[in-house]
Amino acid sequence: MSAPKLARVIDIHALKSACSSCSLREMCLPIGLSQDEIDKLDQMVYTRKRVKRGDSVYRSEEKFGSLYAVRSGFFKTTLVMEDGRDQVTGFHMAGDMLGMDGIGSDQHSCNAVALEDSEVCVIPYGRLEELSREVYVLQQHFHKVMSREIVREHGVMLLLGSMRAEERLAAFLLNLAQRFTSRGYSASEFNLRMTREEIGSFLGLKLETVSRTFSKFQEDGLIGVQQKNIRILDSEGLKSVLGRDPA
Amino acid sequence: MSAPKLARVIDIHALKSACSSCSLREMCLPIGLSQDEIDKLDQMVYTRKRVKRGDSVYRSEEKFGSLYAVRSGFFKTTLVMEDGRDQVTGFHMAGDMLGMDGIGSDQHSCNAVALEDSEVCVIPYGRLEELSREVYVLQQHFHKVMSREIVREHGVMLLLGSMRAEERLAAFLLNLAQRFTSRGYSASEFNLRMTREEIGSFLGLKLETVSRTFSKFQEDGLIGVQQKNIRILDSEGLKSVLGRDPA
DNA sequence: TGGAAATGTTGATGTGGATCAAACCTATTC
DNA sequence: GAATAGGTTTGATCCACATCAACATTTCCA
Numbered sequence: 001m002s003a004p005k006l007a008r009v010i011d012i013h014a015l016k017s018a019c020s021s022c023s024l025r026e027m028c029l030p031i032g033l034s035q036d037e038i039d040k041l042d043q044m045v046y047t048r049k050r051v052k053r054g055d056s057v058y059r060s061e062e063k064f065g066s067l068y069a070v071r072s073g074f075f076k077t078t079l080v081m082e083d084g085r086d087q088v089t090g091f092h093m094a095g096d097m098l099g100m101d102g103i104g105s106d107q108h109s110c111n112a113v114a115l116e117d118s119e120v121c122v123i124p125y126g127r128l129e130e131l132s133r134e135v136y137v138l139q140q141h142f143h144k145v146m147s148r149e150i151v152r153e154h155g156v157m158l159l160l161g162s163m164r165a166e167e168r169l170a171a172f173l174l175n176l177a178q179r180f181t182s183r184g185y186s187a188s189e190f191n192l193r194m195t196r197e198e199i200g201s202f203l204g205l206k207l208e209t210v211s212r213t214f215s216k217f218q219e220d221g222l223i224g225v226q227q228k229n230i231r232i233l234d235s236e237g238l239k240s241v242l243g244r245d246p247a
Numbered sequence: 248m249s250a251p252k253l254a255r256v257i258d259i260h261a262l263k264s265a266c267s268s269c270s271l272r273e274m275c276l277p278i279g280l281s282q283d284e285i286d287k288l289d290q291m292v293y294t295r296k297r298v299k300r301g302d303s304v305y306r307s308e309e310k311f312g313s314l315y316a317v318r319s320g321f322f323k324t325t326l327v328m329e330d331g332r333d334q335v336t337g338f339h340m341a342g343d344m345l346g347m348d349g350i351g352s353d354q355h356s357c358n359a360v361a362l363e364d365s366e367v368c369v370i371p372y373g374r375l376e377e378l379s380r381e382v383y384v385l386q387q388h389f390h391k392v393m394s395r396e397i398v399r400e401h402g403v404m405l406l407l408g409s410m411r412a413e414e415r416l417a418a419f420l421l422n423l424a425q426r427f428t429s430r431g432y433s434a435s436e437f438n439l440r441m442t443r444e445e446i447g448s449f450l451g452l453k454l455e456t457v458s459r460t461f462s463k464f465q466e467d468g469l470i471g472v473q474q475k476n477i478r479i480l481d482s483e484g485l486k487s488v489l490g491r492d493p494a
Numbered sequence: 495t496g497g498a499a500a501t502g503t504t505g506a507t508g509t510g511g512a513t514c515a516a517a518c519c520t521a522t523t524c
Numbered sequence: 525g526a527a528t529a530g531g532t533t534t535g536a537t538c539c540a541c542a543t544c545a546a547c548a549t550t551t552c553c554a
Binding site: 453456459474 | 540
Protein backbone atom coordinates (compact mmCIF):
# COMPACT_ATOMS: atom_id res chain seq x y z
CA MET A 1 0.00 0.00 0.00
CA SER A 2 1.50 3.28 -1.01
CA ALA A 3 1.55 6.24 1.30
CA PRO A 4 -0.39 9.40 0.62
CA LYS A 5 2.54 10.78 -1.30
CA LEU A 6 1.25 14.01 -2.52
CA ALA A 7 3.75 16.67 -1.69
CA ARG A 8 5.23 17.69 -4.94
CA VAL A 9 6.43 21.20 -5.06
CA ILE A 10 4.38 23.13 -2.62
CA ASP A 11 4.34 26.83 -3.07
CA ILE A 12 4.12 29.26 -0.24
CA HIS A 13 0.50 29.93 -0.84
CA ALA A 14 -0.42 26.28 -0.55
CA LEU A 15 1.42 26.17 2.74
CA LYS A 16 -0.43 29.10 4.14
CA SER A 17 -3.59 27.18 3.72
CA ALA A 18 -2.10 24.02 5.08
CA CYS A 19 -4.49 23.13 7.86
CA SER A 20 -7.66 24.45 6.39
CA SER A 21 -7.34 22.24 3.36
CA CYS A 22 -5.60 19.31 4.97
CA SER A 23 -7.21 15.95 4.61
CA LEU A 24 -5.84 14.92 7.97
CA ARG A 25 -7.63 17.70 9.69
CA GLU A 26 -9.60 15.46 11.97
CA MET A 27 -6.68 13.31 12.99
CA CYS A 28 -4.39 16.19 13.59
CA LEU A 29 -4.93 19.24 15.68
CA PRO A 30 -7.88 21.32 14.66
CA ILE A 31 -11.44 20.17 14.93
CA GLY A 32 -14.70 22.03 15.18
CA LEU A 33 -13.20 25.41 14.46
CA SER A 34 -14.81 28.49 13.04
CA GLN A 35 -13.39 29.90 9.83
CA ASP A 36 -11.77 32.60 11.86
CA GLU A 37 -10.08 30.08 14.06
CA ILE A 38 -8.94 27.99 11.14
CA ASP A 39 -7.33 31.08 9.74
CA LYS A 40 -5.38 31.52 12.93
CA LEU A 41 -4.34 27.96 12.76
CA ASP A 42 -3.06 28.32 9.25
CA GLN A 43 -0.76 30.98 10.57
CA MET A 44 0.59 28.56 13.09
CA VAL A 45 1.76 25.92 10.71
CA TYR A 46 3.86 27.70 8.20
CA THR A 47 6.42 25.09 7.39
CA ARG A 48 6.34 21.65 6.03
CA LYS A 49 9.42 19.58 5.96
CA ARG A 50 10.37 16.55 3.99
CA VAL A 51 12.21 13.83 5.78
CA LYS A 52 13.97 11.19 3.75
CA ARG A 53 13.93 7.58 4.75
CA GLY A 54 16.52 7.09 7.46
CA ASP A 55 16.71 10.76 8.41
CA SER A 56 15.38 12.07 11.69
CA VAL A 57 13.01 14.87 12.48
CA TYR A 58 14.77 15.34 15.78
CA ARG A 59 17.27 13.50 17.91
CA SER A 60 17.63 12.90 21.61
CA GLU A 61 19.32 15.75 23.50
CA GLU A 62 18.49 18.18 20.73
CA LYS A 63 16.89 21.43 21.79
CA PHE A 64 13.13 21.34 21.67
CA GLY A 65 11.30 23.96 19.70
CA SER A 66 8.50 22.48 17.69
CA LEU A 67 6.04 19.69 17.49
CA TYR A 68 5.64 17.77 14.27
CA ALA A 69 2.43 16.47 12.78
CA VAL A 70 3.03 13.58 10.44
CA ARG A 71 1.61 14.61 7.11
CA SER A 72 2.63 11.53 5.19
CA GLY A 73 4.99 8.63 5.61
CA PHE A 74 5.99 6.56 8.58
CA PHE A 75 8.22 7.09 11.60
CA LYS A 76 9.66 5.27 14.55
CA THR A 77 10.71 6.85 17.81
CA THR A 78 13.62 5.28 19.66
CA LEU A 79 15.58 5.52 22.87
CA VAL A 80 19.21 4.48 22.98
CA MET A 81 21.01 3.21 26.07
CA GLU A 82 24.67 4.02 26.72
CA ASP A 83 25.67 0.48 25.88
CA GLY A 84 24.01 0.73 22.50
CA ARG A 85 20.88 -1.28 23.16
CA ASP A 86 17.95 0.56 21.75
CA GLN A 87 14.24 0.52 22.29
CA VAL A 88 11.64 1.51 19.73
CA THR A 89 8.99 3.39 21.70
CA GLY A 90 6.48 3.77 18.93
CA PHE A 91 5.56 3.77 15.26
CA HIS A 92 3.86 6.84 13.90
CA MET A 93 1.84 7.52 10.79
CA ALA A 94 -0.13 10.29 9.13
CA GLY A 95 -2.02 12.38 11.64
CA ASP A 96 0.16 11.43 14.59
CA MET A 97 1.95 14.08 16.61
CA LEU A 98 5.65 13.83 17.33
CA GLY A 99 7.90 15.68 19.73
CA MET A 100 5.79 16.05 22.86
CA ASP A 101 8.54 14.37 24.85
CA GLY A 102 10.57 17.56 24.47
CA ILE A 103 8.22 19.95 26.24
CA GLY A 104 9.07 18.93 29.78
CA SER A 105 12.80 19.49 29.69
CA ASP A 106 13.08 21.73 26.66
CA GLN A 107 15.06 19.09 24.88
CA HIS A 108 14.07 15.96 23.06
CA SER A 109 14.46 12.68 24.82
CA CYS A 110 14.15 10.31 21.88
CA ASN A 111 14.92 10.08 18.20
CA ALA A 112 12.23 10.36 15.56
CA VAL A 113 13.36 8.57 12.42
CA ALA A 114 11.56 8.27 9.10
CA LEU A 115 11.07 4.69 7.93
CA GLU A 116 10.12 5.91 4.47
CA ASP A 117 10.26 9.22 2.69
CA SER A 118 7.88 11.35 4.69
CA GLU A 119 6.58 14.79 5.31
CA VAL A 120 5.79 16.59 8.55
CA CYS A 121 4.09 19.86 9.44
CA VAL A 122 6.29 21.87 11.75
CA ILE A 123 4.35 23.44 14.60
CA PRO A 124 6.42 25.98 16.51
CA TYR A 125 5.60 25.20 20.09
CA GLY A 126 5.46 28.78 21.30
CA ARG A 127 2.93 29.56 18.63
CA LEU A 128 0.83 26.57 19.66
CA GLU A 129 0.85 27.63 23.30
CA GLU A 130 -0.16 31.11 22.31
CA LEU A 131 -2.96 30.02 20.07
CA SER A 132 -4.27 27.46 22.48
CA ARG A 133 -4.76 30.24 24.99
CA GLU A 134 -6.93 32.03 22.48
CA VAL A 135 -8.73 29.17 20.84
CA TYR A 136 -10.42 26.97 23.39
CA VAL A 137 -11.01 23.95 21.15
CA LEU A 138 -7.38 23.99 20.17
CA GLN A 139 -6.28 23.90 23.79
CA GLN A 140 -8.73 21.14 24.42
CA HIS A 141 -7.61 19.14 21.44
CA PHE A 142 -3.94 19.52 22.23
CA HIS A 143 -4.48 18.27 25.75
CA LYS A 144 -6.37 15.30 24.41
CA VAL A 145 -3.55 14.50 22.03
CA MET A 146 -1.05 14.47 24.88
CA SER A 147 -3.34 12.47 27.09
CA ARG A 148 -3.87 9.87 24.39
CA GLU A 149 -0.16 9.53 24.04
CA ILE A 150 0.00 8.73 27.75
CA VAL A 151 -2.75 6.16 27.34
CA ARG A 152 -1.07 4.64 24.30
CA GLU A 153 2.09 4.18 26.33
CA HIS A 154 0.13 2.59 29.14
CA GLY A 155 -1.01 0.06 26.59
CA VAL A 156 2.53 -0.64 25.54
CA MET A 157 3.52 -1.11 29.15
CA LEU A 158 0.75 -3.66 29.54
CA LEU A 159 1.96 -5.41 26.43
CA LEU A 160 5.60 -5.45 27.49
CA GLY A 161 4.93 -6.29 31.09
CA SER A 162 2.18 -8.87 30.89
CA MET A 163 1.94 -10.50 27.48
CA ARG A 164 3.64 -13.47 25.88
CA ALA A 165 5.29 -13.25 22.48
CA GLU A 166 2.26 -14.38 20.48
CA GLU A 167 0.00 -11.99 22.31
CA ARG A 168 2.35 -9.11 21.73
CA LEU A 169 2.53 -9.71 18.03
CA ALA A 170 -1.22 -10.22 17.71
CA ALA A 171 -1.85 -7.00 19.61
CA PHE A 172 0.67 -5.24 17.41
CA LEU A 173 -0.95 -6.39 14.18
CA LEU A 174 -4.46 -5.60 15.36
CA ASN A 175 -3.34 -2.15 16.44
CA LEU A 176 -1.72 -1.46 13.08
CA ALA A 177 -4.78 -2.70 11.23
CA GLN A 178 -7.01 -0.50 13.31
CA ARG A 179 -4.89 2.55 12.68
CA PHE A 180 -4.79 1.93 8.96
CA THR A 181 -8.54 1.50 8.95
CA SER A 182 -9.17 4.76 10.73
CA ARG A 183 -7.08 6.43 8.05
CA GLY A 184 -9.14 4.94 5.29
CA TYR A 185 -6.79 2.17 4.25
CA SER A 186 -7.48 -1.52 4.14
CA ALA A 187 -7.56 -3.21 7.52
CA SER A 188 -6.92 -6.60 6.02
CA GLU A 189 -3.85 -5.92 3.94
CA PHE A 190 -0.92 -3.61 4.43
CA ASN A 191 2.81 -3.32 4.10
CA LEU A 192 4.98 -3.14 7.14
CA ARG A 193 7.35 -0.19 6.99
CA MET A 194 9.64 -1.52 9.65
CA THR A 195 11.99 -4.47 9.84
CA ARG A 196 11.54 -7.56 12.02
CA GLU A 197 14.24 -6.17 14.23
CA GLU A 198 12.38 -2.91 14.75
CA ILE A 199 9.17 -4.77 15.50
CA GLY A 200 11.10 -6.91 17.94
CA SER A 201 12.63 -3.92 19.63
CA PHE A 202 9.23 -2.35 20.05
CA LEU A 203 7.70 -5.56 21.40
CA GLY A 204 10.61 -6.55 23.60
CA LEU A 205 11.39 -9.59 21.45
CA LYS A 206 14.26 -10.68 19.25
CA LEU A 207 13.84 -10.53 15.50
CA GLU A 208 13.98 -14.33 15.25
CA THR A 209 11.04 -14.62 17.59
CA VAL A 210 9.08 -12.11 15.54
CA SER A 211 9.81 -14.05 12.38
CA ARG A 212 8.91 -17.38 13.93
CA THR A 213 5.70 -16.02 15.36
CA PHE A 214 4.70 -14.59 11.99
CA SER A 215 5.32 -18.03 10.52
CA LYS A 216 3.24 -19.68 13.19
CA PHE A 217 0.35 -17.27 12.65
CA GLN A 218 0.59 -18.09 8.97
CA GLU A 219 0.50 -21.84 9.61
CA ASP A 220 -2.51 -21.29 11.82
CA GLY A 221 -4.25 -19.47 9.01
CA LEU A 222 -4.48 -16.23 10.92
CA ILE A 223 -2.44 -14.14 8.52
CA GLY A 224 -0.63 -14.28 5.24
CA VAL A 225 2.94 -13.03 5.32
CA GLN A 226 5.18 -12.34 2.41
CA GLN A 227 8.11 -10.30 3.54
CA LYS A 228 6.70 -6.94 4.46
CA ASN A 229 3.28 -7.65 3.07
CA ILE A 230 0.71 -8.71 5.63
CA ARG A 231 -2.80 -9.95 5.02
CA ILE A 232 -5.05 -10.41 7.98
CA LEU A 233 -7.02 -13.56 7.19
CA ASP A 234 -8.72 -14.19 10.51
CA SER A 235 -9.06 -11.09 12.57
CA GLU A 236 -11.19 -12.83 15.19
CA GLY A 237 -8.65 -15.58 15.48
CA LEU A 238 -5.95 -13.01 16.10
CA LYS A 239 -8.05 -11.39 18.78
CA SER A 240 -8.52 -14.73 20.46
CA VAL A 241 -4.75 -15.14 20.68
CA LEU A 242 -4.84 -12.28 23.16
CA GLY A 243 -5.54 -13.46 26.64
CA ARG A 244 -5.46 -17.08 25.65
CA ASP A 245 -3.79 -19.69 27.79
CA PRO A 246 -0.24 -20.55 26.71
CA ALA A 247 -1.75 -23.80 25.36
CA MET B 248 -13.60 -1.05 46.26
CA SER B 249 -15.52 1.75 47.86
CA ALA B 250 -16.78 4.72 45.93
CA PRO B 251 -15.02 8.06 46.02
CA LYS B 252 -16.13 8.78 49.50
CA LEU B 253 -15.49 12.41 49.51
CA ALA B 254 -13.40 14.26 51.91
CA ARG B 255 -15.15 14.97 55.10
CA VAL B 256 -15.75 18.56 55.83
CA ILE B 257 -12.48 20.35 55.72
CA ASP B 258 -12.05 23.81 57.08
CA ILE B 259 -12.76 26.05 54.12
CA HIS B 260 -10.24 28.62 55.16
CA ALA B 261 -7.40 26.16 55.37
CA LEU B 262 -8.26 25.01 51.90
CA LYS B 263 -8.42 28.45 50.45
CA SER B 264 -4.80 28.84 51.20
CA ALA B 265 -3.97 25.42 49.88
CA CYS B 266 -1.51 26.12 47.09
CA SER B 267 -0.04 29.36 48.36
CA SER B 268 1.13 27.72 51.53
CA CYS B 269 1.79 24.25 50.20
CA SER B 270 5.21 22.84 50.76
CA LEU B 271 4.94 20.89 47.54
CA ARG B 272 4.50 24.01 45.53
CA GLU B 273 7.52 23.41 43.39
CA MET B 274 6.76 19.80 42.64
CA CYS B 275 3.15 20.38 41.92
CA LEU B 276 1.61 22.86 39.57
CA PRO B 277 2.42 26.45 40.36
CA ILE B 278 5.84 27.96 40.06
CA GLY B 279 7.04 31.48 39.58
CA LEU B 280 3.65 33.04 40.06
CA SER B 281 2.75 36.54 41.17
CA GLN B 282 0.67 36.91 44.31
CA ASP B 283 -2.28 37.67 42.11
CA GLU B 284 -1.79 34.47 40.18
CA ILE B 285 -1.35 32.41 43.29
CA ASP B 286 -4.65 33.76 44.48
CA LYS B 287 -6.28 32.53 41.32
CA LEU B 288 -4.70 29.17 41.81
CA ASP B 289 -6.00 28.90 45.32
CA GLN B 290 -9.45 29.24 43.85
CA MET B 291 -8.78 26.33 41.58
CA VAL B 292 -7.97 23.77 44.22
CA TYR B 293 -10.81 23.94 46.63
CA THR B 294 -11.04 20.36 47.73
CA ARG B 295 -8.72 17.96 49.33
CA LYS B 296 -9.63 14.38 49.67
CA ARG B 297 -8.36 11.67 51.91
CA VAL B 298 -7.92 8.27 50.42
CA LYS B 299 -7.53 5.32 52.69
CA ARG B 300 -5.09 2.56 51.96
CA GLY B 301 -6.65 0.24 49.43
CA ASP B 302 -9.20 2.76 48.19
CA SER B 303 -8.96 4.35 44.78
CA VAL B 304 -9.00 7.93 43.66
CA TYR B 305 -10.53 6.86 40.40
CA ARG B 306 -11.11 3.65 38.53
CA SER B 307 -10.88 2.67 34.91
CA GLU B 308 -13.98 3.49 32.83
CA GLU B 309 -15.07 6.08 35.37
CA LYS B 310 -16.00 9.48 33.99
CA PHE B 311 -13.12 11.92 34.02
CA GLY B 312 -13.56 15.25 35.71
CA SER B 313 -10.55 16.18 37.76
CA LEU B 314 -6.85 15.74 38.09
CA TYR B 315 -5.38 14.85 41.45
CA ALA B 316 -2.15 16.14 42.91
CA VAL B 317 -0.75 13.78 45.50
CA ARG B 318 -0.45 15.77 48.68
CA SER B 319 0.77 12.95 50.87
CA GLY B 320 0.92 9.20 50.75
CA PHE B 321 1.65 6.75 48.01
CA PHE B 322 -0.28 5.40 45.02
CA LYS B 323 -0.08 2.85 42.29
CA THR B 324 -1.82 3.06 38.94
CA THR B 325 -2.88 -0.20 37.32
CA LEU B 326 -4.41 -1.59 34.16
CA VAL B 327 -6.42 -4.78 34.25
CA MET B 328 -6.82 -7.16 31.32
CA GLU B 329 -10.07 -9.05 30.72
CA ASP B 330 -8.49 -12.27 31.88
CA GLY B 331 -7.53 -10.69 35.18
CA ARG B 332 -3.83 -10.17 34.61
CA ASP B 333 -2.92 -6.74 35.74
CA GLN B 334 -0.10 -4.36 35.11
CA VAL B 335 1.09 -1.68 37.48
CA THR B 336 1.88 1.31 35.28
CA GLY B 337 3.43 3.50 37.94
CA PHE B 338 4.00 4.40 41.56
CA HIS B 339 3.19 7.93 42.62
CA MET B 340 4.16 10.01 45.60
CA ALA B 341 3.75 13.53 46.96
CA GLY B 342 3.85 16.14 44.23
CA ASP B 343 2.94 13.75 41.45
CA MET B 344 -0.09 14.36 39.30
CA LEU B 345 -2.68 11.66 38.72
CA GLY B 346 -5.51 11.34 36.25
CA MET B 347 -4.09 12.77 33.04
CA ASP B 348 -4.98 9.53 31.28
CA GLY B 349 -8.62 10.59 31.46
CA ILE B 350 -8.40 13.78 29.43
CA GLY B 351 -8.24 12.16 26.01
CA SER B 352 -11.39 10.11 26.17
CA ASP B 353 -13.18 11.84 29.01
CA GLN B 354 -12.97 8.70 31.06
CA HIS B 355 -10.22 7.18 33.09
CA SER B 356 -8.26 4.34 31.60
CA CYS B 357 -6.56 3.02 34.72
CA ASN B 358 -7.09 2.62 38.43
CA ALA B 359 -5.34 4.85 40.95
CA VAL B 360 -5.09 3.02 44.25
CA ALA B 361 -3.65 4.28 47.52
CA LEU B 362 -0.94 2.04 48.96
CA GLU B 363 -1.13 3.87 52.27
CA ASP B 364 -3.49 6.39 53.79
CA SER B 365 -3.04 9.38 51.55
CA GLU B 366 -4.34 12.76 50.64
CA VAL B 367 -4.85 14.35 47.23
CA CYS B 368 -5.74 17.82 46.04
CA VAL B 369 -8.66 17.68 43.64
CA ILE B 370 -8.16 19.90 40.62
CA PRO B 371 -11.34 20.24 38.57
CA TYR B 372 -10.11 19.93 35.04
CA GLY B 373 -12.36 22.58 33.56
CA ARG B 374 -11.05 25.07 36.03
CA LEU B 375 -7.47 24.14 35.21
CA GLU B 376 -8.08 24.62 31.49
CA GLU B 377 -9.65 27.98 32.16
CA LEU B 378 -6.89 29.20 34.42
CA SER B 379 -4.15 27.95 32.19
CA ARG B 380 -5.55 30.15 29.45
CA GLU B 381 -5.19 33.15 31.73
CA VAL B 382 -1.99 32.32 33.55
CA TYR B 383 0.80 31.59 31.12
CA VAL B 384 3.18 29.93 33.56
CA LEU B 385 0.41 27.62 34.66
CA GLN B 386 -0.24 26.54 31.11
CA GLN B 387 3.45 26.06 30.61
CA HIS B 388 3.83 24.07 33.77
CA PHE B 389 0.86 21.87 33.07
CA HIS B 390 2.19 21.00 29.65
CA LYS B 391 5.54 20.16 31.18
CA VAL B 392 3.90 17.87 33.69
CA MET B 393 2.12 15.97 30.93
CA SER B 394 5.24 15.82 28.82
CA ARG B 395 7.28 14.47 31.70
CA GLU B 396 4.72 11.76 32.19
CA ILE B 397 5.25 10.77 28.56
CA VAL B 398 8.99 10.72 29.09
CA ARG B 399 8.65 8.72 32.30
CA GLU B 400 6.65 6.12 30.41
CA HIS B 401 9.27 6.02 27.67
CA GLY B 402 11.72 5.10 30.38
CA VAL B 403 9.50 2.30 31.61
CA MET B 404 9.20 1.01 28.06
CA LEU B 405 12.97 0.92 27.80
CA LEU B 406 13.15 -0.93 31.08
CA LEU B 407 10.49 -3.47 30.13
CA GLY B 408 11.65 -3.92 26.58
CA SER B 409 15.41 -4.00 26.90
CA MET B 410 16.59 -4.76 30.42
CA ARG B 411 17.25 -7.97 32.33
CA ALA B 412 15.77 -8.63 35.75
CA GLU B 413 18.71 -7.28 37.74
CA GLU B 414 18.87 -4.16 35.66
CA ARG B 415 15.18 -3.55 36.06
CA LEU B 416 15.33 -3.81 39.80
CA ALA B 417 18.45 -1.67 40.05
CA ALA B 418 16.83 0.99 37.89
CA PHE B 419 13.72 0.80 40.00
CA LEU B 420 15.60 1.29 43.27
CA LEU B 421 17.70 4.11 41.91
CA ASN B 422 14.62 5.83 40.59
CA LEU B 423 12.85 5.54 43.92
CA ALA B 424 15.91 6.80 45.79
CA GLN B 425 16.18 9.75 43.45
CA ARG B 426 12.54 10.65 43.91
CA PHE B 427 12.77 10.41 47.67
CA THR B 428 15.86 12.61 47.57
CA SER B 429 14.22 15.30 45.52
CA ARG B 430 11.47 15.37 48.14
CA GLY B 431 13.91 15.86 50.93
CA TYR B 432 13.96 12.32 52.24
CA SER B 433 16.92 10.07 52.65
CA ALA B 434 18.22 8.60 49.44
CA SER B 435 19.94 5.77 51.22
CA GLU B 436 17.13 4.40 53.33
CA PHE B 437 13.40 4.15 52.75
CA ASN B 438 10.43 1.90 53.17
CA LEU B 439 8.79 0.33 50.19
CA ARG B 440 5.09 0.95 50.18
CA MET B 441 4.31 -1.78 47.70
CA THR B 442 4.51 -5.56 47.81
CA ARG B 443 6.97 -7.70 45.90
CA GLU B 444 4.12 -8.67 43.65
CA GLU B 445 3.36 -5.06 42.81
CA ILE B 446 7.01 -4.36 42.12
CA GLY B 447 7.06 -7.44 39.93
CA SER B 448 3.99 -6.38 38.05
CA PHE B 449 5.50 -2.96 37.40
CA LEU B 450 8.81 -4.44 36.26
CA GLY B 451 7.36 -7.30 34.24
CA LEU B 452 8.75 -9.91 36.64
CA LYS B 453 7.29 -12.47 39.00
CA LEU B 454 7.38 -11.76 42.71
CA GLU B 455 9.79 -14.64 43.30
CA THR B 456 12.25 -13.08 40.90
CA VAL B 457 11.96 -9.75 42.67
CA SER B 458 12.59 -11.42 46.02
CA ARG B 459 15.55 -13.41 44.74
CA THR B 460 17.09 -10.38 43.10
CA PHE B 461 16.77 -8.37 46.30
CA SER B 462 18.55 -11.21 48.08
CA LYS B 463 21.28 -11.28 45.49
CA PHE B 464 21.82 -7.51 45.73
CA GLN B 465 22.08 -7.98 49.46
CA GLU B 466 24.65 -10.75 49.14
CA ASP B 467 26.60 -8.52 46.79
CA GLY B 468 26.59 -5.78 49.40
CA LEU B 469 24.66 -3.38 47.21
CA ILE B 470 21.66 -2.99 49.47
CA GLY B 471 20.31 -4.03 52.83
CA VAL B 472 16.84 -5.51 52.74
CA GLN B 473 14.62 -6.25 55.66
CA GLN B 474 11.11 -6.80 54.43
CA LYS B 475 9.95 -3.42 53.21
CA ASN B 476 12.92 -1.54 54.56
CA ILE B 477 15.63 -0.84 52.01
CA ARG B 478 19.04 0.64 52.62
CA ILE B 479 21.13 1.55 49.63
CA LEU B 480 24.67 0.61 50.61
CA ASP B 481 26.45 0.99 47.31
CA SER B 482 24.73 3.35 44.98
CA GLU B 483 27.55 3.28 42.45
CA GLY B 484 27.48 -0.49 42.49
CA LEU B 485 23.79 -0.44 41.73
CA LYS B 486 24.37 1.94 38.86
CA SER B 487 26.97 -0.36 37.45
CA VAL B 488 24.44 -3.18 37.38
CA LEU B 489 22.69 -1.21 34.67
CA GLY B 490 24.08 -1.90 31.28
CA ARG B 491 26.43 -4.53 32.57
CA ASP B 492 27.04 -7.76 30.72
CA PRO B 493 24.95 -10.66 32.02
CA ALA B 494 28.20 -11.92 33.57
C1' DT C 495 -4.51 -11.76 71.79
C1' DG C 496 -4.80 -15.60 68.86
C1' DG C 497 -5.18 -17.37 64.58
C1' DA C 498 -5.99 -16.81 59.70
C1' DA C 499 -4.64 -14.51 55.69
C1' DA C 500 -1.34 -11.99 53.32
C1' DT C 501 3.26 -11.44 52.22
C1' DG C 502 8.02 -12.89 51.70
C1' DT C 503 11.94 -16.25 51.13
C1' DT C 504 14.18 -20.07 49.15
C1' DG C 505 14.70 -24.46 46.63
C1' DA C 506 13.81 -27.63 42.63
C1' DT C 507 12.42 -27.96 38.10
C1' DG C 508 10.41 -26.45 33.60
C1' DT C 509 10.08 -23.62 29.48
C1' DG C 510 9.51 -19.54 26.36
C1' DG C 511 12.20 -16.96 24.09
C1' DA C 512 17.27 -15.80 23.46
C1' DT C 513 21.34 -17.04 21.22
C1' DC C 514 24.14 -19.09 17.79
C1' DA C 515 24.42 -20.56 13.18
C1' DA C 516 23.46 -21.28 8.38
C1' DA C 517 20.94 -20.49 4.32
C1' DC C 518 18.07 -17.78 1.53
C1' DC C 519 15.75 -13.91 -0.45
C1' DT C 520 15.44 -9.06 -2.20
C1' DA C 521 17.03 -4.69 -3.32
C1' DT C 522 20.81 -1.81 -4.65
C1' DT C 523 24.76 -0.60 -7.07
C1' DC C 524 28.17 -0.30 -10.43
C1' DG D 525 23.49 -8.85 -14.43
C1' DA D 526 27.08 -10.01 -10.99
C1' DA D 527 28.35 -8.60 -6.60
C1' DT D 528 27.21 -7.02 -2.17
C1' DA D 529 24.59 -5.93 1.76
C1' DG D 530 20.52 -5.83 4.40
C1' DG D 531 16.86 -8.32 5.81
C1' DT D 532 14.35 -12.84 6.71
C1' DT D 533 13.64 -17.65 7.77
C1' DT D 534 14.55 -21.83 10.10
C1' DG D 535 17.02 -25.18 13.02
C1' DA D 536 19.72 -26.51 17.24
C1' DT D 537 20.87 -25.37 21.70
C1' DC D 538 20.97 -22.64 25.95
C1' DC D 539 19.57 -19.99 29.91
C1' DA D 540 17.03 -16.37 32.50
C1' DC D 541 13.14 -16.27 34.46
C1' DA D 542 8.67 -18.66 35.37
C1' DT D 543 6.44 -22.10 37.79
C1' DC D 544 5.57 -25.16 41.48
C1' DA D 545 6.21 -26.08 46.20
C1' DA D 546 7.25 -25.64 51.10
C1' DC D 547 7.87 -22.89 54.76
C1' DA D 548 8.72 -18.39 57.46
C1' DT D 549 7.23 -14.01 58.85
C1' DT D 550 4.20 -10.17 59.30
C1' DT D 551 -0.23 -8.04 59.32
C1' DC D 552 -4.81 -7.80 60.26
C1' DC D 553 -8.92 -8.01 62.79
C1' DA D 554 -12.47 -10.94 65.30
